[in-house]
Amino acid sequence: MTFDFPYGFNFLHISELMLLGPLALFVFLGLWKKIDRRHLFVHSLVIFFLIIALAAPYSVEMSSPKTNQSRITIISDESASMDLLEKGVSKEVADELNTRVPVAVTTISGIHTSLGDAIIQQASPENYVLVISDGQSNSGTPVEEALSYCYKNNFPVSALIPRTVEEDLSVEIEGENEAVIDNKAFFKVNVRKSIEDRMSYQVRITIDHQKVLEREITQTGRVESIEFNHTFETLGPHTVKATLHPASISVKNLDYFENNNQYMKSVYVTPKPKVLLVTNEPDSPLANTMKEIYDVRIAGSFSSLNNMDAVIIDNQAASTISDIETRALRDYIINGGGMVVIGGGSSFDFPAEYTYKDTRFEELLPVTSEPSSWRGGRNVVLMLDVSPSTLQSNGVGGRVLDEILSNAVVLLESDLLKDARVNVITFGSKGQDITNGFVDMSKESNRLWLDAEIRKISPTGDSTSLERGLMTARTLLKEQENNSEADIIIVSDGGIGNIAEGDLRFERAIQCAENLHENSGIGIHFVHIHAPKTTSQVTPKGQYYAELFMNKIGLSQNYNRIEPGERIKVSFSKNPEESEELENEYSSGSIVVYDPKHFITRNISDIQHDILGYNEVTPKPEANRLVITRLGKPIITVWRLGLGRVAAITTDNGNGNGIPWAASLYSGNDSLIITRTLNWAVADTEMSEGIQLEVPDLKMSQPGRILITTGGTGVPELYFDKKPMEITSIGNNMYESYVTANTFGLHKISETPLEANLTEELMSEVSGVKNVSWRPAAVNRPDEYTYVGENFLFRTAILENGGKIYTKGDVYSRIIEDASISTKKKILTKVFYTKYFLVLAFLIYLLYTLHHTYNTRMK
Known part of the structure; x- marks a missing residue:
């Protein structure tokens, strides 16, 4: 059993301290019987120290153990998409670094990139991981999740992104795979470029082999989108196809890959419900x-x-x-x-x-x-400080972190947020989203789930970076409805100041907060849990950094300092004049998503x-x-x-x-x-009696999930290209099956083993056949060829998780030093004092015995 005492002093076995009760009774009886006070005091003191030693006293200390940097591991992305980037960078970097420090190289190749899995496999405290990649990952563990895992476990991961040297275009169609006859179906064609250079090309869109749109486009940005709609006039399977035609005779010099210049979508048209x-x-x-x-x-x-x-x-x-x-x-x-x-x-x-x-x-x-x-429309980001300083005593028998989490739970249970959409993030060295998006607090099940998630939070990082937390909050709020009111509530021990000369994190946090409040209209509230021992909470002039922070951004009225044991007090209410203006402004009935x-x-x-x-x-x-x-x-x-x-x-x-x-x-x-x-x-139109299917666009050599709903009993029997599908139950009359195709084109899901692939020409002939008992499934090239060029979100993910981005020119001068520094991580360790109390008890008893023997027998 662990119990927390003030000032960071704790006992591992608190139950043993109950022996102090009999000791106190023994002392009281000794005094009542008028036993020699000096004799009573010494023996009671010895027993007291023995009981303390039995309870295993300890304290928690921050330390920075040094570990031997065994090697730098380079994850070399050699998958197909990397053909567009400068070649040979991994070998060049490895050869240069190998002369000064052991270097290991692991490669990723093929038509699928499992970058997240590779990072997790190679990361360790003694291993500095350098990822050389375009950041495009399309299978396995998401990169953001892998980097977050490494950050939590103090595994250093950085990146070098080679320069993109080859131009390439890819095309993809977004839209529903099911449509209603004689109704408009909406689609979007996305054309992606690997380089932000000017390029001209032609987009041609056909439906059932008939041209419906052709457009000349000159594109400079990374993504160009074309929206269109079509009304299907016949039932059954149809195809929508987009094709790119680079505007040059010398195609290979203009567009590197050819297999991503066309995309096919299957659409199944149902009768009018x-x-x-x-x-x-x-x-x-x-x-x-x-x-x-x-x-x-x-x-x-x-x-x-x-x-x-x-x-x-x-x-x-x-x-x-x-x-x-x-x-x-x-x-x-x-x-x-x-x-x-x-x-x-x-x-x-x-x-x-x-x-x-x-x-x-x-x-x-x-x-x-x-x-x-x-009143609705409010998005709230709750920022909780989980830096190491929150492990210190709060002065009333607990930790500062306990105060922060308890206040967060109280806030979520209050009427203030009962109808808000809340996202909870933690910040230490970085901002970490623990709710994976905003949660509707009007649902009791969501509140209970979030309450449980908050109680699981533990400290992370080796410092307090308010700026990182604010940047994460900004990203989350930016994705929400712009018309909604937005607020950020910071709950912290106030240790947000600069910790060394030249450290500018406090100033950067102020600048970030000013941009959020003044440019985006986001309200910011600071709940300062006053902690007596927290470092970096007071300026050299004796002012609290948290209070100074709120004064600097012009929101001093939103600063609340509370003592341990008190509970959070935050209000979003406006004064009557503002409320009346709001009513007048919105009385027309403007509506928002x-x-x-x-x-x-x-x-x-x-x-x-x-x-x-x-x-x-x-x-x-x-x-x-x-x-x-x-x-x-x-x-x-x-x-x-x-x-x-x-x-x-x-x-x-x-x-x-x-x-x-x-x-x-x-x-x-x-x-x-x-x-x-x-x-x-409207209920889904049935493929045949009792069976409903959801069929997405499939990718070559990648498993695709088919959802199946039945109106009857028993597992349905279906075929994919004449082969029986493995179907698994996932709920009441609901099933799933994963299918894989290795060829581009249209494939079939049917209740009987029909002929396999249909060409686009044959599709146009069978389109419109009523009561067709099969569904089309379009299979396109792998995702490796869809997202081309550098993934800029990869840079952000590396930086937000404590990593660094190198260029080819500075990697040699910086990486060895950074690899050495990154191993000096601050960790929390328990220092036990049992032996000191045992030695003290022994010395007291020995000295007293010698003194007593000398006085009674030697004299």
């Missing part, structure tokens, strides 16, 4: 939109749901939905059906005397029909038009709010119920009895958010 629309307004903008997309049956009330892929309930009062109909809806949804409920003046919170609230129908919905007090990662909102960065009204609802704990007003009112909220999907669109159908709330959402680009919501709720 059958949808029941329950409405009193059959000519509303909602109804007209649905008629374009689906096979719509309009009814004024509920009827049979058989053979319907979804039901849309448009502005229906609670009084019109009976309990019998509700039970039928529940069974329908749980067994895989979809439902979308549209708002208006007769649904959710209207009419006032009979709303959906507390009805059986509301049990099916992802929202309750009551106003939401959540809250969750950009969901299928419905993916790649929708902005909704241009406002809405004039909405129903007041509150999302249920496990629902996903996707679109909200700027004041946080839910507009589109979804959840899964059994095997089915339910969406609540809490604004009207665009008609609104002459005063429409949301007419703009059913026309132009903004209508995409409505059609995607409807598509999400």
Whole structure:
């Protein structure tokens, strides 16, 4: 058992200290019996020291042990993508360094790059790893994860990125692999270049061997994107193909690889889903939109749901939905059906005397029909200091780190963040994201998970770099919705000052914070856990660095210093005038995407038009709010119920009895958010009776995951190019299978062993065949040829994880010195004092015995 005492002094076996109780009783009895006080004192002192020794006293100290630098290991990336970079760099560097220090070289080759795996395999405390690569990794452990692992374990990893000397183009098509007949399907073609030089080429896009787009492009940046849409008019399998034609006769001098100049995507076109629309307004903008997309049956009330892929309930009062109909809806949804409920003046919170609230129908919905007090739209990065100084005593029987983590948990459990999206990062020498993205705190399951993750945090790094943490926070917030309010809360022991002459980390942190606050409008709060022994928390003039930091960036009102044992106090509230201005500014009903990662909102960065009204609802704990007003009112909220999907669109159908709330959402680009919501709720069209497939674009020689859902019992039997597929259960009626193809082109997934590959020409002949019992799977070249040239994110990952980036010119002069310094890592060690207390007890007893013997017998 370990127990923490003040001032860094601890006992390994705290239970042995209970023996001090009998010792105290012995001393009390001795005094009562009037035993010789000197004799009593000496023997009690000896026993006291023996008990202390038995409890194993120790203290935790920071040390910097020296280790012998055995070698430098070079990870030489010789995979296919490296053909575009300067050749022979690894051998040249190894030969030069080998004359001064042992060098080992390990290579990565082939058409797959497992850079992360290689880093983990070679990293160790005595081994300085130098990665010579373009940073492109497409299999195995992600590079960022591998570098983070090495940083946590004090394994030094740096990089040298050779110069890109060959120009190359690659093309890729983004888009869904399933489309609905007579509906627009949206695609994006990405053309990547290895060098930022001017280059001209031609893009040609064909669908089923027919040209649909051809464009001349002059590109200077690394990525060029072309968006287009197409309406498929026949059912069954189709192909979309993009081809690059470099604008030069001398192709090889202009474009290095030829196998990445074309990309093929398979698209399976399904019949229009059958949808029941329950409405009193059959000519509303909602109804007209649905008629374009689906096979719509309009009814004024509920009827049979058989053979319907979804039901849309448009502005229906609670009084019109009976309990019998509700039970039928529940069974329908749980067994895989979809439902979308549209708002208006007769649904959710209207009419006032009979709303959906507390009805059986509301049990099916992802929202309750009551106003939401959540203002919404706030992203919060919680930065927790985990530097070694936080292991010091807090002066009240614990460690400073315990105070930091306890305050973080209290903050997450408070009403302040109950509706925010929170990302927790730790910072010591660098910033580390422990939540892997923002977490919606309105879900109780998320809060409990995050609470548990915070309690697992342990110290990392060898110093405190607030700047690194702020840079990580900036990166995380930059990826979120720009219209959302953003805040950073720093919880630290305040040891953020410079630790040596010439150290500028404090000044850099101020500059970084000023940019975040002034340029990006991000609020910054500092909770300073006052720790008596923390170094670098006080300036030479006696001012706290944390307080000075907040003063410098003009946010002194957001600085809070608390003593150990106290709990966090942070407020985002605005003064009444600011709140009133905010209400006025957003009263028009401007709406924003809250969750950009969901299928419905993916790649929708902005909704241009406002809405004039909405129903007041509150999302249920496990629902996903996707679109909200700027004041946080839910507009589109979804959840899964059994095997089915339910969406609540809490604004009207665009008609609104002459005063429409949301007419703009059913026309132009903004209508995409409505059609995607409807598509999400519609059940997948079946390939044949009871089987649904999700087939992604596959890559040559790389396993591709096929998701399978069945409506019946038993494992389905499927074939990939006439070979039986190995199918594994992953849930209730859900399965997966991994398939691998080694040839470019279209391949088949079928219920019977059909003929294998089809050429593109044959595909155009079979396209449009109704009730085809097979699905196409397009196989393209490996990812090694998709992402060409240097990966600039690799540089960032190396630097953020404590590594260095060398150039070919300075590697020889710097790396040997850096390799030596990197081994002098600060580590925490326990220093035990047992023997000292034993020796002290023995000496006291020996000296007293000699003295007593001399006085009583020698004289």
